[in-house]
Amino acid sequence: MIRYVVKRVILIIPILLGVSFLVFAILSFTxxxxxxxxxxxxxxxxxxxxxxxxxxxxxxxLQRYVIYITDIVTKFDFGFSYRTRLPIAxxxxxxxPISLKLASLSIILACLIGIPVGIxxxxxxxxxxxxxxxxxxxxxxxxxxxxxxMLLLYAFSLKLGIFPSYGASTWVHFVLPVIGLGLxxxxxxxxxxxxxxxxxxxxxYIRTARSKGAPERSVIWKHAxxxxxxxxxxxxxxxxxxxxxxxxxxxxxYSLPGLCTMIINGIRQKDVPSVMGATLLLTAFCSxxxxxxxxxxxxxxxxxxAKYSGSRG
Amino acid sequence: MKKRKCxxxxxxxxxxxxxxxxxxxxxxENDTLNFRLMFNCSTVSPYLHFNDADWWWQAGVFEPLxxxxxxxxxxEPMIAKEWSVSDDGLVYTFKLRDDVYxxxxxxxxxxxxxxxxxxxxxxxxLTTFTxxxxxxxxxxxxxxxxxxxxxxxxxxxxxxxxxxxxxxxxSEQGADFGTKVALAGTGPYYMTEYNPAVKVAVxxxxxxxxxxxxxxNVNYIVMxxxxxxxxxxxxxxxxxxxxxxxxxxxxxxxxKYGSKITPRHELYYLxxxxxxxxxxxxxxxxxxxxAIGYCVDKxxxxxxxxxxxxxxxxxxxxxxxxAGGPESTIKYEYNLDKARExxxxxxxxxxxxxxxxxxxxxxxxxKMAQIIQASCAEVGIKFEIEQMEVxxxxxxxRAGKTSMSFCAxxxxxxxxxxxxxFHTRNDATHFVKYKGSDLIDWKTIDNKFDxxxxxxxxxxRKKIYSEAERIxxxxxxxxxxxxxSFGMAWQKDLSVDTSxxxxxxxxxxxxxxxxx
Numbered sequence: 006m007i008r009y010v011v012k013r014v015i016l017i018i019p020i021l022l023g024v025s026f027l028v029f030a031i032l033s034f035t036x037x038x039x040x041x042x043x044x045x046x047x048x049x050x051x052x053x054x055x056x057x058x059x060x061x062x063x064x065x066x067l068q069r070y071v072i073y074i075t076d077i078v079t080k081f082d083f084g085f086s087y088r089t090r091l092p093i094a095x096x097x098x099x100x101x102p103i104s105l106k107l108a109s110l111s112i113i114l115a116c117l118i119g120i121p122v123g124i125x126x127x128x129x130x131x132x133x134x135x136x137x138x139x140x141x142x143x144x145x146x147x148x149x150x151x152x153x154x155m156l157l158l159y160a161f162s163l164k165l166g167i168f169p170s171y172g173a174s175t176w177v178h179f180v181l182p183v184i185g186l187g188l189x190x191x192x193x194x195x196x197x198x199x200x201x202x203x204x205x206x207x208x209x210y211i212r213t214a215r216s217k218g219a220p221e222r223s224v225i226w227k228h229a230x231x232x233x234x235x236x237x238x239x240x241x242x243x244x245x246x247x248x249x250x251x252x253x254x255x256x257x258x259y260s261l262p263g264l265c266t267m268i269i270n271g272i273r274q275k276d277v278p279s280v281m282g283a284t285l286l287l288t289a290f291c292s293x294x295x296x297x298x299x300x301x302x303x304x305x306x307x308x309x310x311a312k313y314s315g316s317r318g
Numbered sequence: 319m320k321k322r323k324c325x326x327x328x329x330x331x332x333x334x335x336x337x338x339x340x341x342x343x344x345x346x347e348n349d350t351l352n353f354r355l356m357f358n359c360s361t362v363s364p365y366l367h368f369n370d371a372d373w374w375w376q377a378g379v380f381e382p383l384x385x386x387x388x389x390x391x392x393x394e395p396m397i398a399k400e401w402s403v404s405d406d407g408l409v410y411t412f413k414l415r416d417d418v419y420x421x422x423x424x425x426x427x428x429x430x431x432x433x434x435x436x437x438x439x440x441x442x443x444l445t446t447f448t449x450x451x452x453x454x455x456x457x458x459x460x461x462x463x464x465x466x467x468x469x470x471x472x473x474x475x476x477x478x479x480x481x482x483x484x485x486x487x488x489s490e491q492g493a494d495f496g497t498k499v500a501l502a503g504t505g506p507y508y509m510t511e512y513n514p515a516v517k518v519a520v521x522x523x524x525x526x527x528x529x530x531x532x533x534x535n536v537n538y539i540v541m542x543x544x545x546x547x548x549x550x551x552x553x554x555x556x557x558x559x560x561x562x563x564x565x566x567x568x569x570x571x572x573x574k575y576g577s578k579i580t581p582r583h584e585l586y587y588l589x590x591x592x593x594x595x596x597x598x599x600x601x602x603x604x605x606x607x608x609a610i611g612y613c614v615d616k617x618x619x620x621x622x623x624x625x626x627x628x629x630x631x632x633x634x635x636x637x638x639x640x641a642g643g644p645e646s647t648i649k650y651e652y653n654l655d656k657a658r659e660x661x662x663x664x665x666x667x668x669x670x671x672x673x674x675x676x677x678x679x680x681x682x683x684x685k686m687a688q689i690i691q692a693s694c695a696e697v698g699i700k701f702e703i704e705q706m707e708v709x710x711x712x713x714x715x716r717a718g719k720t721s722m723s724f725c726a727x728x729x730x731x732x733x734x735x736x737x738x739x740f741h742t743r744n745d746a747t748h749f750v751k752y753k754g755s756d757l758i759d760w761k762t763i764d765n766k767f768d769x770x771x772x773x774x775x776x777x778x779r780k781k782i783y784s785e786a787e788r789i790x791x792x793x794x795x796x797x798x799x800x801x802x803s804f805g806m807a808w809q810k811d812l813s814v815d816t817s818x819x820x821x822x823x824x825x826x827x828x829x830x831x832x833x834x
Contacts, residue, residue, distance in 0.1 A: 038713065052443070056443075
């Protein structure tokens with residue numbers, strides 16, 4: 006098991022290198038340079054050249070890339086923002102907790118709503134307890150995040166005055182963003198849980214459990230759910246990682262300074278180090294979450310655990 | 319056992335609810351004003367690159383020697399109480415106030431001004447303002463002299479853009495200056511917090527030479543999204559806001575808020591590249607370019623794009639308040655008959671395809687492009703609209719690769735300032751390359767902008783620049799569209815002195831106070 010984990014962790018390195026090269030190349034080869042963006046449309050050529058030189062942007066693409074990667078590997082230095090001249094590492098450290106908080110609370114909310122409702126709809130298939138939640142889930146899944154976020158802001162912040170409209174200083178500030186991001190996710194989770202459960206309850210071992218006279222509650226919670234959970238855990242992990250990078254509209258709407266807004270601003274302002282830093286962090290994070298999901302598999306599925314144990318010998 | 323579990327669960331739920339629904343602290347505390355910034359900040363330094371957000375908060379923290387009041391185009395004392403220029407126009411002498419302190423407690427001396435001007439000279443962002451500057455000298459603690467390379471009469475305008483900082487405070491921070499809280503300014507507020515993506519907090523400075531500001535704390539809060547910013551304003555979490563144009567009609571009519579429209583000196587214009595290779599260089603034909611100019615329905619653009627927060631404009635700068643600003647003799651009003659005439663004269667009475675109009679991706683530019691496309695189509699001028707991100711679009715425009723495009727520029731109130739958009743010394747970054755072209759008399763334009771800076775008499779300057787503007791307007795390469803305004807709104811419990819508004823980004827909270 007440990008060998009497997011180490012192997013997977015090592016595999017993250019080429020992934021990071023590949024992503025970093027791709028993003029660096031895209032940013033470098035699209036038209037525009039940071040100095041032109043920073044200095045505006047009336048800038049002189051000398052000023053543009055001088056600023057690009059100060060920022061190190063006048064070096065050849067490959068040289069800039071090698072310097073960038075070498076600095077990260079040898080000094081853990083992600084460079085500094087072309088726009089604010091602040092170290093990227095500091096900005097990542099201050100923004101990561103906000104993105105983490107937003108994504109993790111949203112996924113918790115999605116699980117709390119989506120999984121139980123999904124189970125209920127599967128168990129009560131073709132009844133009112135299935136139809137109503139399924140239609141509701143379809144509606145929520147179709148809501149664009151920004152639209153739902155705006156609606157929540159209008160209702161709970163402006164009209165009811167319950168929640169603040171911006172900021173990230175307290176937990177209260179996260180309530181609306183988490184609902185806005187978590188509800189559509191809950192809808193997806195519910196639908197996935199439903200289909201996973203439906204598939205499981207049709208398996209032979211469930212029929213066997215029922216024929217042996219096991220109570221229905223036991224059949225559902227002990228036999229069916231445990232098996233249905235395996236693909237759900239995958240979805241939770243993958244969606245959690247995706248939410249980290251998918252929260253752009255929510256972050257902008259609620260003025261949450263997370264990683265997504267760092268990437269968006271960086272792209273607009275040709276701030277290569279900002280985009281690179283945030284992208285690399287998200288990539289590393291996604292890879293680790295996927296790895297974690299695989300490890301969790303081993304704990305919830307004895308067959309997988311046995312396979313790992315077997316391969317050790 | 320089960321009952322106990324239920325009870326515990328209920329307690330936990332209640333606690334959670336109490337926590338979640340706890341009354342939200344009112345952001346607008348009595349002594350704190352919250353001001354919305356539309357963008358992330360970029361720097362603390364007034365010499366590094368900056369955007370609108372930096373301008374707003376720095377207005378109360380850093381001060382120049384003189385203040386350009388663009389409500390009337392005059393200069394007013396700030397750190398310098400008086401100033402004079404030598405007869406040969408080469409030396410500007412500033413007499414400084416002797417009661418000015420920096421936020422670090424140090425008294426301002428002329429040597430700080432020398433330090434500041436030298437620092438500004440090294441900054442690429444300020445090249446335009448410092449280019450005529452040769453050297454500075456501190457005659458004594460309260461006398462500061464600037465020597466120019468050659469006579470340059472717009473210099474006072476430029477000096478109003480150069481802020482004075484404490485040599486000691488900046489030197490202590492070294493390379494970090496610009497990235498963290500600095501007590502280096504002389505303004506009515508000093509910095510207490512700097513988080514460029516979240517907020518900048520400032521506090522009233524006890525030793526400000528005009529007396530302490532009535533409002534103790536000001537938070538400049540970054541809120542990028544317009545809709546949520548308006549909700550925050552309507553909720554009272556934000557006290558003063560630059561209202562997005564789509565919300566202006568509602569907010570300005572409401573009796574819950576104070577509001578005022580104030581000039582911004584930001585011109586939107588259409589650029590037609592006479593050197594474009596598209597469609598067999600069709601845009602080299604001046605009559606076609608002029609026909610496009612007559613198709614620009616400025617009023618429709620103002621109504622649709624800015625919803626009243628702009629006025630249609632026919633020239634580059636307002637001659638009433640711009641030093642050297644001439645009254646334009648050639649104007650392109652919206653007139654489709656004239657457009658048809660020009661097309662006929664160009665030899666295309668049945669219409670022509672002119673290629674592509676590149677629009678930046680923000681929707682206001684796209685709307686402008688669509689309005690012009692529709693009216694051009696009425697006379698038979700056809701083109702495609704292509705969208706690009708601003709950074710990429712600007713690069714294409716500067717490379718001369720676009721046929722038609724838009725831009726918006728904020729001009730300093732001296733006509734010399736727009737010289738950098740037309741004088742061929744900056745040709746490499748121009749959207750339409752004039753240099754070496756036989757389609758425009760670029761040498762005369764260069765000469766006029768050079769002569770204009772050397773002419774002392776304001777009337778003479780207007781005359782000189784008038785000829786430059788005539789040639790540019792006649793060339794049909796740049797078409798002014800609209801001059802935009804700020805629509806500002808504030809909570810009723812805030813007393814806002816708007817008499818200084820119209821000033822160039824000079825929304826200093828010093829003149830505001832809470833109503834008793």
